[in-house]
Amino acid sequence: MNALMTVSNLTIATSNRKLVTGVNLQVTAGEATGLVGESGSGKSMVLRSIMGLLPNGVNVESGVLTYGGKTYDMTDTKRLATLRGQHVTMIFQEPGSALNQLLRIGQQITDAVNSKEHLSKEARRQLALHLLQSVEMRNPEETAKSYPFELSGGMKQRSMIAAATALNPGVILCDEPTTALDVTVQARILDLLKTMMQTTNLGLLYVSHDLAVVSQLCSTVNVMHSGQILEEGSLDQIFHDPQDDYTKKLIAATPTMTGPYQRYEPISDDSLFQMNNVVVSFENKGFTLFHKNNRKTVLHNISLSIGKGEIVGLVGESGSGKSTIARVISGLQPYDSGTLRFDNEPLGKHRTANQNCAIQMVFQDPNASLDPTKTIRQTLQEIVNANHIVPHNQSNEYIVETLERCQIDKELLNRKPKQLSGGQKQRIAIGRALALQPKLLIADEPTSALDVSIQKEILDLLLDLHNKLNLSILFISHDLAVVRSFCSRVVVLQNGKVMEENTTEAIFDHPTDNYTKELLDSIPQKIIR
Amino acid sequence: MFQRFILPTLKRLVTLIPVALGVCLLTFLLLHVAPGDPVRLALGDKASAEAIATRRHEWGLDKPLWVQFLDFVVGIFHGDLGDSITLNEPTATAIAQRLPPTLLLMAGGTLIGIVLALPLAILSTKKIGGFFDEFMRVFVALLQGIPSFVLGTFVIILFGLQLKWMPVGGYGTTLMDHLVSIVLPSITIGIGLIPVLFRGFRQAILDSLESDSVAFGKAKGLPDGLLKRDYVIRPAAVDTVNLIGLQLGSLVGGVVIVENVFAIPGMGNLMMSAILSRDFPLVQGVVIVFAALVTVIYLLTDICYTALDPRGSMS
Amino acid sequence: MTGKQVKPKEYDPARIRMFSGCALLLVTLLVCFIVPILIHADPYAQDVANGLRSPYAEHIMGTDALGRDIFARLLYGGQTDLIVAMVAVIAPLILGTFLGASGGYYGGWLDTLIMRIADVISAFPFYVLAIALVFVIGNGMGSVFTAIAIVSWVPYCRLVRAEASRIKNLDFISAAKMGNLSDLRIIINHVMPNVMHQALTYAVTDASANIGVIVTLSYFGMGLVPPQPDWGQMLSEGQQYFANGDYYLIFFPALAIIIASFAFSLIGEGLNVDKETR
Numbered sequence A: 001m002n003a004l005m006t007v008s009n010l011t012i013a014t015s016n017r018k019l020v021t022g023v024n025l026q027v028t029a030g031e032a033t034g035l036v037g038e039s040g041s042g043k044s045m046v047l048r049s050i051m052g053l054l055p056n057g058v059n060v061e062s063g064v065l066t067y068g069g070k071t072y073d074m075t076d077t078k079r080l081a082t083l084r085g086q087h088v089t090m091i092f093q094e095p096g097s098a099l100n101q102l103l104r105i106g107q108q109i110t111d112a113v114n115s116k117e118h119l120s121k122e123a124r125r126q127l128a129l130h131l132l133q134s135v136e137m138r139n140p141e142e143t144a145k146s147y148p149f150e151l152s153g154g155m156k157q158r159s160m161i162a163a164a165t166a167l168n169p170g171v172i173l174c175d176e177p178t179t180a181l182d183v184t185v186q187a188r189i190l191d192l193l194k195t196m197m198q199t200t201n202l203g204l205l206y207v208s209h210d211l212a213v214v215s216q217l218c219s220t221v222n223v224m225h226s227g228q229i230l231e232e233g234s235l236d237q238i239f240h241d242p243q244d245d246y247t248k249k250l251i252a253a254t255p256t257m258t259g260p261y262q263r264y265e266p267i268s269d270d271s272l273f274q275m276n277n278v279v280v281s282f283e284n285k286g287f288t289l290f291h292k293n294n295r296k297t298v299l300h301n302i303s304l305s306i307g308k309g310e311i312v313g314l315v316g317e318s319g320s321g322k323s324t325i326a327r328v329i330s331g332l333q334p335y336d337s338g339t340l341r342f343d344n345e346p347l348g349k350h351r352t353a354n355q356n357c358a359i360q361m362v363f364q365d366p367n368a369s370l371d372p373t374k375t376i377r378q379t380l381q382e383i384v385n386a387n388h389i390v391p392h393n394q395s396n397e398y399i400v401e402t403l404e405r406c407q408i409d410k411e412l413l414n415r416k417p418k419q420l421s422g423g424q425k426q427r428i429a430i431g432r433a434l435a436l437q438p439k440l441l442i443a444d445e446p447t448s449a450l451d452v453s454i455q456k457e458i459l460d461l462l463l464d465l466h467n468k469l470n471l472s473i474l475f476i477s478h479d480l481a482v483v484r485s486f487c488s489r490v491v492v493l494q495n496g497k498v499m500e501e502n503t504t505e506a507i508f509d510h511p512t513d514n515y516t517k518e519l520l521d522s523i524p525q526k527i528i529r
Numbered sequence B: 001m002f003q004r005f006i007l008p009t010l011k012r013l014v015t016l017i018p019v020a021l022g023v024c025l026l027t028f029l030l031l032h033v034a035p036g037d038p039v040r041l042a043l044g045d046k047a048s049a050e051a052i053a054t055r056r057h058e059w060g061l062d063k064p065l066w067v068q069f070l071d072f073v074v075g076i077f078h079g080d081l082g083d084s085i086t087l088n089e090p091t092a093t094a095i096a097q098r099l100p101p102t103l104l105l106m107a108g109g110t111l112i113g114i115v116l117a118l119p120l121a122i123l124s125t126k127k128i129g130g131f132f133d134e135f136m137r138v139f140v141a142l143l144q145g146i147p148s149f150v151l152g153t154f155v156i157i158l159f160g161l162q163l164k165w166m167p168v169g170g171y172g173t174t175l176m177d178h179l180v181s182i183v184l185p186s187i188t189i190g191i192g193l194i195p196v197l198f199r200g201f202r203q204a205i206l207d208s209l210e211s212d213s214v215a216f217g218k219a220k221g222l223p224d225g226l227l228k229r230d231y232v233i234r235p236a237a238v239d240t241v242n243l244i245g246l247q248l249g250s251l252v253g254g255v256v257i258v259e260n261v262f263a264i265p266g267m268g269n270l271m272m273s274a275i276l277s278r279d280f281p282l283v284q285g286v287v288i289v290f291a292a293l294v295t296v297i298y299l300l301t302d303i304c305y306t307a308l309d310p311r312g313s314m315s
Numbered sequence C: 001m002t003g004k005q006v007k008p009k010e011y012d013p014a015r016i017r018m019f020s021g022c023a024l025l026l027v028t029l030l031v032c033f034i035v036p037i038l039i040h041a042d043p044y045a046q047d048v049a050n051g052l053r054s055p056y057a058e059h060i061m062g063t064d065a066l067g068r069d070i071f072a073r074l075l076y077g078g079q080t081d082l083i084v085a086m087v088a089v090i091a092p093l094i095l096g097t098f099l100g101a102s103g104g105y106y107g108g109w110l111d112t113l114i115m116r117i118a119d120v121i122s123a124f125p126f127y128v129l130a131i132a133l134v135f136v137i138g139n140g141m142g143s144v145f146t147a148i149a150i151v152s153w154v155p156y157c158r159l160v161r162a163e164a165s166r167i168k169n170l171d172f173i174s175a176a177k178m179g180n181l182s183d184l185r186i187i188i189n190h191v192m193p194n195v196m197h198q199a200l201t202y203a204v205t206d207a208s209a210n211i212g213v214i215v216t217l218s219y220f221g222m223g224l225v226p227p228q229p230d231w232g233q234m235l236s237e238g239q240q241y242f243a244n245g246d247y248y249l250i251f252f253p254a255l256a257i258i259i260a261s262f263a264f265s266l267i268g269e270g271l272n273v274d275k276e277t278r
Helices: A043-051 A077-081 A105-117 A121-134 A140-145 A153-164 A183-200 A211-217 A235-240 A245-253 A322-329 A353-358 A376-386 A392-405 A410-414 A422-435 A452-469 A480-486 A504-509 A514-522 B002-032 B038-043 B049-058 B065-077 B091-126 B131-144 B148-162 B175-181 B183-209 B212-220 B224-262 B267-276 B280-308 C013-039 C070-106 C108-123 C126-137 C141-167 C171-178 C183-219 C231-244 C248-271
Strands: A003-013 A018-028 A032-036 A059-067 A070-073 A088-091 A171-175 A203-208 A220-225 A228-234 A271-283 A295-307 A311-315 A337-342 A359-362 A440-444 A472-477 A489-494 A497-503
Touching: A003 A043, A003 A203, A018 A032, A018 A043, A018 A203, A018 A220, A018 A228, A032 A043, A032 A211, A043 A059, A043 A088, A043 A171, A043 A203, A043 B212, A070 A077, A088 A153, A088 B212, A105 A121, A105 A140, A105 A153, A105 B224, A121 A140, A121 A153, A153 A183, A153 B212, A183 A203, A183 A211, A183 A514, A203 A211, A211 A235, A220 A235, A220 A245, A228 A235, A228 A245, A235 A245, A245 A452, A271 A322, A295 A311, A295 A322, A295 A472, A295 A497, A311 A322, A311 A480, A322 A440, A322 A472, A353 A359, A359 A422, A359 C171, A376 A392, A376 A410, A376 A422, A376 C171, A392 A410, A392 A422, A422 A452, A422 C171, A440 A452, A452 A472, A452 A480, A472 A480, A480 A504, A489 A504, A489 A514, A497 A504, A497 A514, B002 B065, B002 B280, B002 C108, B002 C126, B038 B049, B091 B131, B091 B183, B091 B224, B091 B267, B091 B280, B131 B183, B131 C013, B131 C248, B148 B183, B148 B224, B148 C183, B148 C231, B148 C248, B175 B183, B183 B212, B183 B224, B212 B224, B224 B267, B224 B280, B224 C126, B267 B280, B267 C126, B280 C108, B280 C126, C013 C070, C013 C248, C070 C108, C070 C141, C070 C183, C070 C231, C070 C248, C108 C141, C126 C141, C126 C183, C141 C183, C171 C183, C183 C231, C183 C248, C231 C248
Parallel strands: A032 A203, A032 A220, A088 A171, A171 A203, A311 A472, A311 A489, A359 A440, A440 A472
Antiparallel strands: A003 A018, A003 A059, A059 A070, A220 A228, A271 A295, A271 A337, A489 A497
């Protein structure tokens, strides 16, 4: 196959640092080229440089792009800009912010065409409908008249693809277009891209941090790390016969849908925590003078139990209520009705200090989970002393000890969060929870904001603590592959209801509920080792 | 129409009720805790005890405080703001005469402010961190520190006394006189508005320039002109509607000062003369009308915002 | 998004702005407080025979109608105006920050109440309420402080409340709650420190605005009153001699006001940079 677009010897730099060095890429018609890397690898910079969208102060130092038999000097942004829209286009991670909030969908998917050939009103409407149909939008008429805020995430992403392809470009640069979407929606968008690729002979340059997603779509994969492409090869070659050490590490760290399950062996029959028929509803925001006070129920009669020393996975998409459950258990969220029991005692609306300590939580965003104005020592000391875990004069040693358990060196104790990496912050957050000697740890998407290699380390740490301390863990995640490798029992949630609950093995091998099946089918799972 | 404009406006009006009551209460208390007995002031030192008692009764000052407040509020809703002590006419009448110059001045000042600040902001965002941008930031900081009466004085010296282009004070009698005489005060107000408006416009343009939607607009292949119009200026304009509204609100305060510097017979001028003559009911009336004016401006801003932004959420 | 890189520049304009602002302020303060001691200036000494003289060797900025030395009055006026402007920042800063943090953190009726009161205050044009308050309370430094405190806490409150209601949903606050820390402790120890930066930045700009308030009030004969020297009052006296072209009477006080406010707003402009680089 002939290359549709090539990039050679691309170097991107700020005034004092090189961000991308000597990158070569090739995009073929009707195929997708993957560009995989962790955060900070420079993968998005590559895409932005092709589009001439580099942020202020970041410039292309050198690089040559060929497209349609012509050669473009990539430092010449003016000339490069002539490619935009008609030949090369780009779609973004957050469709919500990439669409213009003030224009109707119909207008913004056709404005590029209109600016070139001044369509009549009717022609413009027809074009909008045609474009929306081509991205398999369910009701194109209505969508064309909507504003972005009226659409769901998946619909917005489809609209963005429709707008991007309006001028029939040959290449779409995709910057993690499915990362912000739920798994089931992601699967449908990936299918759409695949279909469009085949029917219109589009070439994709697909950037993602997620090897599994890339493996679904791409025929060629480039692995990028700190500004360089370390390895390039066919999908098979990269996954089955990786040459570079970093690629190997990356693949090893990516959770897969094969391999052994966590064995299900309840350590004792005792249940540590029970939740019975819990209902949570929120007041609908807005004006209530003319309307009846309407409430939106987010949890419907949820019952669930966690055994001593058990790791339970709680799985669901956005809006399923999984985080609300975490907040109910941790006492941060009041509930309408239902009962909670912990350690054979009822857990009332007002908990004792001991009950509070016994249930601790690790959060998703490591940047938000530590007070930016306090040093690590201050943060831990405050809660340790407030709860008299150890005598005051021993608190320092205790903190050092606890953090060592989480592989945090005591040198880091005097640092503030902004001087730490994401992985370190998450370890410290785990350490803070452990410092209060909990029996139940709620982990709410603890690895979703982290790179895969760090995700692996955090999961290993949690598993280690679970084994050594007999800690029960409620593990909340949208990522089924992670849950599969980590949990012994799984609860599937949808729209605030429990759809299915069983051992991990049963859920993954013999799902009974339709939603569970859909969820499992949506997982990008080409990776076979 | 109903859903988008009328209902939100009604909602907004409902939330304004407690604020309006609060405004009345504060104004009422302000003048009732003030030292000095308004009756004694009105009648002079030599008035007999009887005369004072009669006047006291006439003005309802012998009633319990809360009844007086109630009367005050009911009066306001009837357009009755009490009688001026010094002007021998109802406060409401005196204010009504002085309202037009103030409104004219506000409109003129805002217009000049926007006309000056917007192009400067657009020029400044052409090259962020460039020479002009940095210069403007310092210049704006300088301008911000100049109180409006100082600015007014400079304007008088420059345009009035040195260049002799315009009259430096008064309001004249014909409409043409009026328009001519508000030019300099409007310029003063407009220049005073530049710092806030410039910063607001600049930030809004910056935000939309850096937004993903501009990046995507470019990726779609939009021509520069269209991109600028629909993807940069338009969102920035919507973002600044609220800012302009808020500024107009606080601008009303500056009008008080400028009117006095240029001797424009508006509400601010009325307020200062009422204060000098310790005319309590008049001060009270002017203060409350000013508050009403600001509240109406905020309300109009909200409606404008709803009209411009399809998300149309009123806060 | 990848590639969120910090770009250290050789020189940072924001820093330059801040340091030149600080330097300007320091010089102004030094001049106002040290020079009078050195030159034994007397702002009250009258010499009517030598009144209204434009600058000459003995009186480098001239004399006013009563023959008082304008330079001396300028320096002593600066002492009052600068001190009042800076001290007047404190009360609204504390009041507004605390109310905003509490309202934002607790939400509910307390928040509604605080914000309604703020709405009421901001329904009055700034100068209208300030002038009315000084009118009611009477002249003097105390009433200037009171008027500024009543009027100026609102922006702090709004600023801090918006931040606090964002911060209260952050995970480190949840973690603090789960660690059995009391609400008051969380507000003081975790919410306030995180909003303080913005409140303090605003306070610097507010000090600049306060200079404007003080001199404007005294220009209209309110607040600080004679014989205490003050820039606003000097300007208003000077304006009577406009027609003669004796601009020196207003030129120097006006310049002083502008320099002092400029110093504060430069510092504010320098501190404010965070907002836009994000």
